[in-house]
Amino acid sequence: MRKKEDVFSRNDFLWGSGTAAYQCEGAWDADGKGLGEWDYFNHNSALNIHNEDGDNASNFYYDYEKDINLMAEGSQNAYRFSISWARIMPTGYGEVNQQGIDFYNRVINYCLEKGIEPNVTLFHYDLPYELARQGGWLNHKITDYFNEYAKICFEAFGDRVKMWSTINEPRYYSYCTNIVGNYPPNRRLDFQSYFQYQYNLMIASSKAIRSFKEMGLDGYIGVVHDNGHVELDPDTINPDEVYEMADFFYNTLILEPSLLGKLPDNLEKMKQKYGFMILHDINEEEIFREGVGNYIGINLYNRQYVKHWEEGESEVFHNNKGTRSNSLEGIRLESLFESSFDPHVRRNKWGREVNPRVMYTGLMELKEKYNNPLILVTENGHGIYESPDENDYVEDNERIEIFSEFLDNLLKAKKEGADVRGYYHWSTMDLYSWINGYEKRYGLVRVDFEDNYKRTPKKSYYWFKDFINNYYSNNRNG
Numbered sequence: 467m468r469k470k471e472d473v474f475s476r477n478d479f480l481w482g483s484g485t486a487a488y489q490c491e492g493a494w495d496a497d498g499k500g501l502g503e504w505d506y507f508n509h510n511s512a513l514n515i516h517n518e519d520g521d522n523a524s525n526f527y528y529d530y531e532k533d534i535n536l537m538a539e540g541s542q543n544a545y546r547f548s549i550s551w552a553r554i555m556p557t558g559y560g561e562v563n564q565q566g567i568d569f570y571n572r573v574i575n576y577c578l579e580k581g582i583e584p585n586v587t588l589f590h591y592d593l594p595y596e597l598a599r600q601g602g603w604l605n606h607k608i609t610d611y612f613n614e615y616a617k618i619c620f621e622a623f624g625d626r627v628k629m630w631s632t633i634n635e636p637r638y639y640s641y642c643t644n645i646v647g648n649y650p651p652n653r654r655l656d657f658q659s660y661f662q663y664q665y666n667l668m669i670a671s672s673k674a675i676r677s678f679k680e681m682g683l684d685g686y687i688g689v690v691h692d693n694g695h696v697e698l699d700p701d702t703i704n705p706d707e708v709y710e711m712a713d714f715f716y717n718t719l720i721l722e723p724s725l726l727g728k729l730p731d732n733l734e735k736m737k738q739k740y741g742f743m744i745l746h747d748i749n750e751e752e753i754f755r756e757g758v759g760n761y762i763g764i765n766l767y768n769r770q771y772v773k774h775w776e777e778g779e780s781e782v783f784h785n786n787k788g789t790r791s792n793s794l795e796g797i798r799l800e801s802l803f804e805s806s807f808d809p810h811v812r813r814n815k816w817g818r819e820v821n822p823r824v825m826y827t828g829l830m831e832l833k834e835k836y837n838n839p840l841i842l843v844t845e846n847g848h849g850i851y852e853s854p855d856e857n858d859y860v861e862d863n864e865r866i867e868i869f870s871e872f873l874d875n876l877l878k879a880k881k882e883g884a885d886v887r888g889y890y891h892w893s894t895m896d897l898y899s900w901i902n903g904y905e906k907r908y909g910l911v912r913v914d915f916e917d918n919y920k921r922t923p924k925k926s927y928y929w930f931k932d933f934i935n936n937y938y939s940n941n942r943n944g
Contacts, residue, residue, distance in 0.1 A: 467625050467626075468578075468625065468626055468628055469628070469684055470628050470684045470685050470686065472628060473583055473628050473629055473685075473686065474887065476543070476581075477543050477938075478887070478941070479887055479888060479889075479937070480543060480544035480583055480585075480842065480887060480888030480889070480890075481541070481542055481543055481544065481888075481889055481930075481934045481937070482537065482542045482543060482544030482545050482546060482582070482583070482585075482888070482889070482890045482891070483537065483542060483545065483546070483890055483891040483892070483893060483894040483910060484545070484546035484547065484585075484844065484845055484890040484891070484892050484893060484894060485524075485526065485546075485547050485548075485893055485894050485895070485897060486547070486548045486587070486590040486591065486592070486634070486897075487547070487548045487549060487550035487553070487590060487592055488502065488504050488520045488523070488550065488590070488591065488592040488898070489520060489523060489524075489893075489897040489898045489899070489900070490523050490524040490526040490547075490893075490894075490895070490897040490898070491520075491523055491524075491526045491527045491550065491553075492520065492521060492522035492523040492524065492525045492526065492527050492528070493522075493527035493528065494519075494520065494521045494522075496527065497553075497563075497565040497566070497569065498553075498556060498563040498564075498565045498566060499550065499552055499553040499556065499563065499566060500552035500553075500555070500556025500557055500558075500563075500594055500595070500596070501552065501556075501594070501595040501596075502550065502551075502552045502592045502593065502594060502595055503592065503593040503594070503595050503597075503598040503602070503650050503651075504519075504520060504591070504592055504650065505519070505520075505521075505595065506595045506598070506650070507650035508520065508521075511650065511652070513647075513648070513650075513652050514901070515786060515787070515901065516901070516902070516903035516905075518898070518903035518904055519898075520898040522915075522919075523897060523898045524895055524896065524897045524898070524913050524915075524919060525913075525919040526895075527569065529919060529921075530572070530573050530576065531576055532921055533894055533895055533911070533921070534573075534576050534577055534580050534582060535580065536894075536895075536911055536921060536923060536927075537580070537582055537894065538580040538581060538582060539931075540910070540923070540927055540928075540930060540931040540934075541930075541931045541934040541935050542582065542930075542931075542934065543581060543582060543583060543934075544582060544583040544584075544585060544629075544888060544890065545577055545582045545583070545584055545585065545890075545894070546585040546587065546631075546844055546845075546890045547573070547584070547585075547586065547587070548586070548587035548588070548589070548590035548592075548634065549570055549586060549587070549588055549619060550566070550592055551588070551589060551592065551593065551594050551615055552592070552594040552595070553566035553569065553570075554566045554567060554570075554615060554618060554619065555594065555615055555618070556594070556596075557594055557596040557597070558593070558594035558596050558597035558608075558611055558615070559597075559611045559614060559615070562618060567618075567622045570586075570622075570623060571622070571623070574586075574623055574626050574627060575626070578626060583628070583629060584626070584627050584629065585629040585630070585631065585842070585844070585888075585890070586619070586623065586627050586629070586630055586631070587630075587631040587632075587633075587634050587690065588612075588615070588616055588619060588630070588631065588632050588633065588674065589612065589632070589633045589634065590634040591634065591635075591639055591649065591900070597611060598650070598651065602651065603640075603643075603662075603663045603666050603667060604659060604662060604663065604666070606666060606669075606745065606747070608666065608670065609666055609669045609670040609673055609747070610673070612670040612673070612674060613670065613673040613674050613677055616632065616673075616674035616677060616678070617674075617677050617681070620677070620678055620681055620683055621681075624681070624683045624684075624685065627685065628684065628685035628686065629685060629686050629842075630678070630685060630686065630687040630688075631687075631688060631689065631690045631763050631844065632670070632671040632674045632675060632687065632688070632689055632759075633667055633670065633671045633689055633690065634690045634765075634844075635690060635691065635692040635765060636663070636664055636667035636668060636671070636689065636691070636720055637664055637691060637692055637694065637716065637717070637719070637720045638692040638765075639663070639667070640659075640660050640661075640663035640664050640667070641660065643659075643663065644656045644657075644659040644660040644663060645657070645660055645782050645797070646782050646784045647782075648784060648786055648901045649900065649901065654782070655780055655781075655782060657740055657741070657742050658742045658743070660742075661719065661740070661742045661744065662742075662744060662745060664719045664720060665719065665744050665745075665746075668689075668719070668720060668723045668724065668754070669747050669750065669753055669754075671689050671723075671724070671757065672723060672753045672754050672756070672757020672758075673753060673757060674757075675687055675688075675756075675757040675758065675759050676753065676756040676757045679756070686759075686760055686761050686840070687759045687760060687761075688724065688759030688760065688761040688762050688763055689720065689724040689759060689762065689763065690762075690763035690764070690765060690844045690845075691717070691720045691721060691724070691762060691763065691764060691765070692764075692765045692766075692767075693764050693765060693766040693767070693768075693769075693824070693828045694713075694715075694716025694717040694770050695717075695769045695770065695824055695827055695828040695831055696709055696712045696713050696716060696717070696769070696770045696772060697769050697770070697771050697772075697827075698771075698772060698773065699771065699772065699773035699806035699808075701773060702772070702773040702774050702806075703773075703774040704774060708772060708773065708774050708802075708803045710732065711736070711739055711799075711802050711803055712770060712772045712803050714730060714732065714736045715740075715799070716770050718730040718732075719733075721762070721832075721836065723754045723757070724758065724759060724762060725758065725762060725836045725837075725839055726758070726836070727754050727755045727756075727757070727758040728751070728754055728755070729750070729754065739802060740799075740802070760840065761839065761840040761841065761842060762832065762836075762839050762840070762841055762842075763841075763842050763843075763844035763845075764828065764829070764832070764841055764842070764843055764844060765843075765844055765845035765846070765892075766824065766825055766828050766829075766843055766845070766846050766872075767818065767819075767820075767824075767845075767846060767847075768818055768819040768820070768821055768824060769819065769821055769824045769827070769828070770805075771805065771806050771807075771808055771811075771819070772803045772804065772805055772806055773803065773804060773805075773806040774803060774804075775798065775799065775800060775801055775802055775803055775804050776804065778798055778800070778804075779798075779800050780797075780798060780799050780800045781797070781798045782796075782797050782798075783795060783796045783797065783798075783805070783817070784817075785816045785817035785818075786816070786901045786902055788815045788816055788851070788902070788905065788906065789815050789851075791817070792817075793817050794807055794813065794817040795816070795817045795818045795819070814848065814849060814850070815849075815850070815851060816849065816902070816906065820848065820868055822868060822871035822872040822874075822875050823871075823875060824875075825843075825846070825872045825873075825875035825876050825879070826875035826876070826878050826879045829841060829843075829876065829879035829880075829884040829886055830879055830882065830884055832884070833879075833883060833884040833885070838883065838884065838885050839885065840885050840887060841884065841885060841886040841887070842886070842887060842888035842889075842890070843876060843886060843888065843889045843890065844888075844890050845890060845892040846872055846889065846890075846891065846892060847865075847869075847891055847892035847893060847908045848864070848865045848868045848869065848908070849899065849902075849906045849907065849908050850862065850864055850865060850906075850907060851905060851906070851907070852907045852912070852924075854912060854914075854922070857922075858912060858914060858920065858922040859912075859922060859924070859925075860912050860922070860924040860925065861924075861925045862924050862925055862926045863925065865924075865926045866925065866926050866929045869891070869926060869929070869930070870929075870933075873889070873933065876889060891910060891930060892908050893908040893909050893910070894909065894910060894911065895909040895910070895911040895912075895913050895921060896908065896909035896911070896912055896913040896915075897909065897913070909924070910923065910924060910926050910927040910930060911923050911924065911927055912924055
């Protein structure tokens with residue numbers, strides 16, 4: 467049986483890439499898998515604006531060996547992927563689908579055969595449809611359903627998997643489902659649901675981590691949070707108050723339970739500011755206290771650049787249309803704060819800041835505010851439009867330039883004492899980018915969705931391989 471110590475026994479740092487089940491697997495109804503919320507949404511909703519779905523996605527369900535081989539050939543030693551809850555439990559509770567367990571066993575075993583450390587995420591946005599029909603993450607029962615699902619996965623895979631993530635981006639997931647309204651069930655500017663979702667997701671995560679410990683399992687386990695590092699526009703009025711409100715909105719309802727084992731001290735104050743209530747679990751103090759993991763995963767792309775509210779009703783700004791929209795990513799919260807837009811910072815074609823410096827400032831903030839936890843950068847990358855040459859090869863120089871800047875800032879934070887021990891580039895291969903569909907590409911490897919899902923490594927794949935090899939060479943010699 468593998469041990470926790472095996473994770474870093476061969477390498478002092480995990481260099482890899484990541485995917486998520488719905489975005490890459492395909493086989494949406496194969497081998498006993500149940501219906502997922504995204505299956506239902508993409509097949510039935512007019513809000514699927516690009517009329518694309520993950521039915522086949524990147525065909526990873528059938529081509530996983532090709533992708534793992536490419537990771538190994540690219541000198542990657544770690545792979546972050548998620549399990550489809552509905553593939554393990556078709557309705558989210560009750561019946562267990564052995565064919566789903568068999569599939570993930572094959573993936574895990576092949577990773578280990580190729581020298582790749584599997585990092586398994588239990589929930590990455592893809593809720594079983596039956597649970598969505600019962601109210602999804604607003605139904606408190608789901609926290610126990612998730613705990614039972616987690617225990618099944620721990621039992622099935624825990625002898626080999628030593629790196630676990632309970633929930634991917636509980637804050638951003640809640641933001642897209644309840645504020646932006648671009649993810650199912652498509653509520654918009656619903657702040658009550660936004661905060662209740664986060665609370666229930668963190669109760670579920672904490673219950674699963676407590677079960678992990680009670681089962682005597684050996685390994686690393688934590689939550690994955692989307693970096694919400696807040697920076698203030700220099701012209702902000704009442705900066706301390708604006709910072710507190712923004713940090714609560716973006717961070718503390720996730721980071722404090724996951725790292726400190728408690729709810730934020732200013733929760734009651736923020737309930738008044740935002741005008742929401744929480745339906746609390748009667749055992750929350752015990753659940754959070756016993757549900758602290760031993761690392762934090764950070765998905766890091768950008769900062770949250772804000773200022774005081776000036777005027778106007780609450781409004782969310784989001785761009786899922788790329789160059790067909792001029793919208794810049796941000797939000798205005800009436801009487802509280804609003805996003806500021808820095809004209810000196812680059813943005814991608816979907817209106818999001820591209821600011822590699824934030825890799826350093828975000829990691830250092832975690833070090834200083836949360837007692838220097840063990841950190842894995844579980845997601846970081848750059849989405850672009852791409853055109854291959856006649857050989858299906860992509861010279862993604864823009865990605866390489868930004869990739870390099872992010873990694874320079876990561877190594878700077880590591881050198882200055884941040885306990886960061888892993889980096890996963892998003893994504894392993896081109897995949898379904900949620901509501902953006904397939905034209906927004908993140909992969910190190912091109913997937914030709916029109917030609918049997920043919921894989922072709924991009925220039926960035928080879929650049930990352932050289933970077934990893936140079937890192938180990940320099941460390942051995944230094």
